Amino acid sequence: MSAHETSSERSWEPAEDHADAEQAAKRGSFSSRRVFIFAAIGSAVGLGNIWRFPYVAYDNGGGSFIIPYLVALLTAGVPFLWFDYALGHKFRGSAPLSFARLKRGAEGLGWWQAGICFAIAVYYAAVLAWATSYAWFSINRAWGDDPNAYFLGTYLEIGDPGVSMNVVPQVLLPLVAVWVVVGLIMLLGVQKGVGMTAVIFIPLLVVAFLALVVRSLMLPGAMEGLNALFTPDWGALLNPGVWAAAYGQIFFSLSIGFGIMITYASYVGRKTDMTGSGAVVGFANSSFEILAGIGVFAALGFMAQAAGVQIDEVVAAGVGLAFVAFPAIINEAPAGAVLGVLFFLSLVVAGVTSLVSVIEVVISAVRDKFDMSRRAATTAVLVPMMVMSLLFFSTASGLYVLDIVDHFVNRFGILLVAVVSLVVVAWGARALPRLADHMNRTGNIKLGQAWVVLLSIIVPIVLSLVLLQELWAVIKEPYEGYPQWMLIVFGWAMAVSLAVFGFIAARVKWREGTSLDVDAGHRGEEVR
Amino acid sequence: MTTSAIIMMLIAILVVWGGLAVAIVLLARSDAAGDPSIHRDL
Numbered sequence: 001m002s003a004h005e006t007s008s009e010r011s012w013e014p015a016e017d018h019a020d021a022e023q024a025a026k027r028g029s030f031s032s033r034r035v036f037i038f039a040a041i042g043s044a045v046g047l048g049n050i051w052r053f054p055y056v057a058y059d060n061g062g063g064s065f066i067i068p069y070l071v072a073l074l075t076a077g078v079p080f081l082w083f084d085y086a087l088g089h090k091f092r093g094s095a096p097l098s099f100a101r102l103k104r105g106a107e108g109l110g111w112w113q114a115g116i117c118f119a120i121a122v123y124y125a126a127v128l129a130w131a132t133s134y135a136w137f138s139i140n141r142a143w144g145d146d147p148n149a150y151f152l153g154t155y156l157e158i159g160d161p162g163v164s165m166n167v168v169p170q171v172l173l174p175l176v177a178v179w180v181v182v183g184l185i186m187l188l189g190v191q192k193g194v195g196m197t198a199v200i201f202i203p204l205l206v207v208a209f210l211a212l213v214v215r216s217l218m219l220p221g222a223m224e225g226l227n228a229l230f231t232p233d234w235g236a237l238l239n240p241g242v243w244a245a246a247y248g249q250i251f252f253s254l255s256i257g258f259g260i261m262i263t264y265a266s267y268v269g270r271k272t273d274m275t276g277s278g279a280v281v282g283f284a285n286s287s288f289e290i291l292a293g294i295g296v297f298a299a300l301g302f303m304a305q306a307a308g309v310q311i312d313e314v315v316a317a318g319v320g321l322a323f324v325a326f327p328a329i330i331n332e333a334p335a336g337a338v339l340g341v342l343f344f345l346s347l348v349v350a351g352v353t354s355l356v357s358v359i360e361v362v363i364s365a366v367r368d369k370f371d372m373s374r375r376a377a378t379t380a381v382l383v384p385m386m387v388m389s390l391l392f393f394s395t396a397s398g399l400y401v402l403d404i405v406d407h408f409v410n411r412f413g414i415l416l417v418a419v420v421s422l423v424v425v426a427w428g429a430r431a432l433p434r435l436a437d438h439m440n441r442t443g444n445i446k447l448g449q450a451w452v453v454l455l456s457i458i459v460p461i462v463l464s465l466v467l468l469q470e471l472w473a474v475i476k477e478p479y480e481g482y483p484q485w486m487l488i489v490f491g492w493a494m495a496v497s498l499a500v501f502g503f504i505a506a507r508v509k510w511r512e513g514t515s516l517d518v519d520a521g522h523r524g525e526e527v528r
Numbered sequence: 529m530t531t532s533a534i535i536m537m538l539i540a541i542l543v544v545w546g547g548l549a550v551a552i553v554l555l556a557r558s559d560a561a562g563d564p565s566i567h568r569d570l
Contacts, residue, residue, distance in 0.1 A: 063536025070543060223529050230533040230540070276555040283548035290544050294537075444558040 020270055023092060027367065028190030028374065029267045035195040036268045037277050037284075042198035042353030043255040043264070044285040045205065047127060047322075050347060053249060053289040054296040055317030058229050060245045061236030068237065068246035069286075076462060077250040078282040079454045082447060083422070084256055085274045086435035088265030094364035095259035096506065098266065099421075100516050103429045109421045110365065112502030113259030116413040117361040119498060121385055123402045124355050125182065126393035127319075129174035130155075131347040134323060138330055138340025147327035157396045161482055164396040172394040178355075179386045185356055186363060186378045190267050194360055198353050205349040209291060212342040216298035219333055225301020228311040229293055244466050251463065252410060254285055255354070257418030259361040266364070275443030296321070299329045299339070306332040319399070322347060359385070371511040400482065401490050407479055408491035411470040413498055419463045426456035 030036040057065045091098035096110030133155070137143060143150035152158045157168045185193040216222055236242045255261060265274065297311075303325065304311045316325040326343055330336035359381065367377040392401050425431050432455055436447040473479075478487055510516065529537075 063533055063540070066536065066540045066543070226537060227529045227533045230537040231530055232532055232536050273555060273558050276551070276558055279551040280548065280555055283544060283551050286544045287548045290540055444554055 020092075024267075024269075027267070027364070029269070030195050030264075031191050033268065033272045033277060035191065035199055036264060036272070037280055038198040038202050039195050039353075039357070040255075040261065040264055040277070040281045041284045042202050043260050043357035044253065044281060044354075045202070045288045046253075046255070046350050046354035047347060048253050049285065049289045050209075050292045050296070050350060051318050051321045053253065054229065054293040055315060055321070056245055056249045057293055058297070058315060060242040061233045061239075062228070063230040063232035064234050064237055065242065065246065068243045069249065072243075072246040072250040073282060073286055075454055076247055076459045077254050077256070078278055079451055080251070080256045080418070080422075080459060081254055081261060081278045081282055082275055082439060082451065083425075083432075083435065083455055084261035085265040085278055086439050087425070088262035089268060089270075089272075089274050090435060090438040092266050094266065094368045095262045095361060096365050097368040097514070097516075098262050100506075100510075102425065102431055104516065106421075106424050106429065108503035108506035109417060109424060110259065110262075110502070111505035112417050112499050113257075113262075113421075114362050114365040114505075115498035115501045116258050116409055116417065117260070117358040118381075118385060119405060119409050119413065119494065121355060121358045121362070122389045123393060123405050124351065124358065125178045125386075125389050126171070126175060126398055126402055128178045128348055128351045128355060129171060129393075130323060131344050131351065132174045132178065133170065134327070135341055135344035135348060137327075138344055139337050141327070141331055141336065141340075143327045143331075145331070147331070148324045150327075151323045152399075156399055158399055159396050161400050161486060162397060163401070163486075166396040167394055168396055168398070171398065172390065175390060175394050179382070179389065182352065182355055182359065183378070183382050183386075185352075186359055186382060187375060189374050190360075194356050197356055201349045201353050205346055205353075206288075208342050208349065209288070209295060209346045212339065212346060213291060213295040213298065215335075215339055215342070216295050216302070219298065219302035221302040221305030222298035223301065224305060225297040225299065225311060226294065228301065228315075229297040241469075244462075244469055247462050248466050251415070251418070251466070253289065254282065255357065257421070258358075258414045259365075260357045263361050263364045264357070271442050273442050273444050275439050275445040275447065279445060299333075300325070302333060303329045319403075368514065369505075369508065369510060371513055400486065403480065404482060404486060404490040405494060407474075408487075408495045409498070411467065411474075412492075412495040415463060415467045415470070416495075417499070419460055419467060422455060422460045422463075426452075426460070432456055 030039065057069070061068075087098045087102065088095075091101040093101060094110065095113045096107050099110040100107035143155075155168075155170060157166070159166075185197050187193065188196075251257065268274070268277075300311060300314050304314045307314065314325060322343075326340070330340040330343075333339050362381045362385075363374075363377050366372060366381055367374065370377070372380065392398065425435075432452045436451055440446050474487075474491075478484060479491065
């Protein structure tokens with residue numbers, strides 16, 4: 001036990017266990033470490049694993065990308081995961097409550113993170129609605145011979161860039177369905193809703209995606225696809241942009257830095273091995289990314305061969321990969337419907353567990369702050385979320401708004417708050433040694449000086465460089481050529497308002513029964 | 529597939545999936561070491 005530990009942490013007395021059980025009953029909790037690990041993997045494994053990693057790896061050195069990728073995983077990804085776990089597990093609260101218990105003035109960081117999660121949930125649901133539609137469309141290849149025209153014209157009914165109030169019924173209906181399903185999951189609570197969804201969906205995702213990989217590997221041209229993905233370009237390792245891409249991929253993929261892992265860690269028993277759990281989550285997320293790379297590039301290899309073109313002419317990422325390239329593959333592949341259902345089912349399943357996790361950040365924050373019941377907090381959060389989601393993303397301009405919000409909230413929301421929170425915790429509160437001590441009490445993997453140095457110096461510098469690179473890119477030329485007013489409203493103003501909201505929300509007083517003293521808190525004392 | 533692509537694919541699979549296997553084994557061993565609280569439901 002080090003000198004950093006407070007007296008109240010030196011032993012686990014029965015009374016403390018009792019107080020913890022009371023807190024768990026009040027806030028909700030995962031019934032076991034296994035459920036927590038599934039939920040954390042469910043959050044980390046999302047759309048980005050399937051539609052972002054394969055392209056990033058291909059575009060940044062192919063096979064040699066594994067080296068910066070692993071370095072980023074071990075020097076930034078897993079250490080940051082442990083940082084989030086330490087905050088939530090030690091301070092036993094949602095993101096705002098955990099930051100407030102760390103340092104009173106830091107609460108705004110937690111609300112900033114909750115605001116970011118709110119914004120993400122609003123548009124993320126729309127992508128799930130599209131994927132749900134496309135799982136159905138796969139059965140009879142409803143998109144016909146021109147998947148691009150079908151997606152943009154027939155399905156999204158997209159017009160010129162701008163904001164449209166024309167509702168698109170074929171998007172509205174699945175979007176409502178997504179919100180109803182997610183609403184029911186959230187109402188069921190931490191264990192029965194969030195936890196059990198992950199326990200059921202993650203194995204389902206692995207089985208569905210494995211079937212997709214096997215099917216893709218049997219297609220002609222698949223080996224050429226893998227060749228394109230894994231052929232190393234050693235010269236790329238000398239390019240700083242490749243290393244930035246590796247750190248960016250690891251950072252965005254692991255669901256770190258914006259409150260999810262803090263929230264989930266607060267639902268885990270005090271004696272759980274959090275460092276060992278974090279290593280499992282980190283490697284599980286990367287394992288799925290490798291699997292996704294194999295499945296996606298095998299399918300792209302087939303598409304290139306069928307079209308008689310080079311792989312680089314068919315490679316795509318994001319929305320283009322899912323809703324244009326894959327339908328084209330499904331058109332050409334034998335038993336393409338099976339491939340299509342497996343692919344879009346995987347997207348939906350991976351997306352639901354991630355969407356649930358970002359919504360839980362907001363619900364947990366509202367519950368802690370206002371001492372609300374699960375049902376009341378879920379309603380208070382989901383109703384405005386759903387209204388905004390339907391308003392902006394069931395209309396003909398949904399894709400444009402989604403693209404801008406997604407781009408800006410990832411970079412000038414998640415990345416920025418991650419850097420700021422690291423600096424505040426490491427340098428403002430100088431709390432990293434305390435957090436390491438907390439993790440080392442139960443962790444099988446011990447956090448030492450190296451972890452402190454990584455999080456206080458290396459990770460903030462690397463993430464700041466990635467952030468500056470992104471900032472320069474959007475200053476240099478308007479993102480994707482969208483009108484300036486759209487970039488200002490849905491990009492800059494949205495990102496800034498989330499930060500401002502965070503520090504305004506932090507001024508609202510906590511309820512009488514909520515202690516901001518974590519050591520007193522779990523004994524039920526009130527200090528405010 | 530070229531030899532270098534096959535080697536890099538095998539390295540990626542072995543390191544990442546192997547890393548997952550090692551992490552799971554380490555976590556299971558820490559259970560076996562006997563912390564009675566690990567399986568406690570809240």
